[in-house]
Amino acid sequence: MYSNSKNAEFGGRSIDYLPFSHFVDSISLKTLIKNIYYCVIAIDYSYNQSEASEILEVKRPDIIPPEASIFTDYNVSEEGISFKWLKKHKQ
Structure with a gap:
C-alpha cells in the first residue's frame, strides 16, 4: 500500500x-511531493488481513531545476x- 502523505489513507495497487x-x-x-510512503499488509488464504507494517518513507529525487535569477541592477x-x-x- 502507498500514500503521498503518512497521515493520509493508504491505497493499494491493482x-x-x-x-x-x-x-x-x-x-x-513529475511532482512537487518530496516523499512517498509505503506499508505492507499480509493476506492469508481466507482473506484475513494482518495489521499494517511500519511506514517506510522514500524520498523522491529532486529533478526540477531552480528558476534562473533575474538581476535588476x-x-x-x-x-x-x-x-x-x-x-x-510564491503563488
Missing part, C-alpha cells in the same frame, strides 16, 4: 496479492560587486 517476497514499483517524478566598487535581483513571490 494487484490482488503478491505470491513473492519482493516487489518492484515505479513512481512519477549591479554596482562595482573597490569593496566588491553587489547585485540586486527580482524577488519572485
